[in-house]
Amino acid sequence: xxxxxxxxxxxxxxxxxxxxxxxxxxxxxxxxxxxxxxxxxxxxxxxxxxxxxxxxxxxxxxxxxxxxxxxxxxxxxxxxxxxxxxxxxxxxxxxxxxxxxxxxxxxxxxxxxxxxxxxxxxxxxxxxxxxxxxxxxxxxxxxxxxxxxxxxxxxxxxxxxxxxxxxxxxxxxxxxxxxxxxxxxxxxxxxxxxxxxxxxxxxxxxxxxxxxxxxxxxxxxxxxx
Numbered sequence: 001x002x003x004x005x006x007x008x009x010x011x012x013x014x015x016x017x018x019x020x021x022x023x024x025x026x027x028x029x030x031x032x033x034x035x036x037x038x039x040x041x042x043x044x045x046x047x048x049x050x051x052x053x054x055x056x057x058x059x060x061x062x063x064x065x066x067x068x069x070x071x072x073x074x075x076x077x078x079x080x081x082x083x084x085x086x087x088x089x090x091x092x093x094x095x096x097x098x099x100x101x102x103x104x105x106x107x108x109x110x111x112x113x114x115x116x117x118x119x120x121x122x123x124x125x126x127x128x129x130x131x132x133x134x135x136x137x138x139x140x141x142x143x144x145x146x147x148x149x150x151x152x153x154x155x156x157x158x159x160x161x162x163x164x165x166x167x168x169x170x171x172x173x174x175x176x177x178x179x180x181x182x183x184x185x186x187x188x189x190x191x192x193x194x195x196x197x198x199x200x201x202x203x204x205x206x207x208x209x210x211x212x213x214x215x216x217x218x219x220x221x222x223x224x225x
Contacts, residue, residue, distance in 0.1 A: 009027070010053065013061045034191070036212045037211055038211035039201045040217070054167065056083060056084045091155055102139050103142075103153045125138075131159065147179060165198075172202070
């Protein structure tokens with residue numbers, strides 16, 4: 001099966017003053033469609049940089065990044081923004097919800113950039129809320145929801161545009177164990193039942209057990225796959 005994500009000899013460096021700081025070095029990676037991959041490694045190992053490259057939030061210093069049959073490292077900034085909107089659903093540690101908006105309106109935000117009608121948007125948001133088990137909380141604002149419920153809203157927002165890949169950056173890092181397991185179980189359901197490709201960055205060995213594959217990154221290199 002052809003990979004949906006392919007990194008070929010990717011190097012990433014950041015400038016700090018006059019110095020170039022290496023983060024990834026000659027990095028190769030392939031992930032097939034429908035996989036659930038957990039990326040682990042110590043702080044500063046390059047795992048979040050790797051996720052950002054896969055999700056089109058950053059571009060490599062050298063090498064190629066191909067995702068969903070597109071060389072995203074060759075896209076312009078505008079093209080990359082359109083590509084992300086179509087293919088990537090982001091789930092972050094701290095939810096990034098708009099505090100003055102209801103759960104429904106938070107989930108609807110990505111759809112406001114599309115040509116969908118209000119009726120079509122409502123249908124998609126309602127389906128996403130049902131999928132994450134929050135149909136009865138659609139009018140609630142973030143401060144009226146628990147941490148786990150807020151993360152479910154964030155997952156629904158990531159899902160509502162039917163993205164190709166769910167990019168998850170420490171999505172359970174701010175949650176207690178029981179709630180974290182509920183969120184990870186939901187991601188596993190989205191992978192197994194709905195076929196979503198999930199790429200999860202985590203420090204938590206327990207979280208990685210929900211994945212089908214685990215990758216260990218250390219000092220900018222893939223040391224275990």
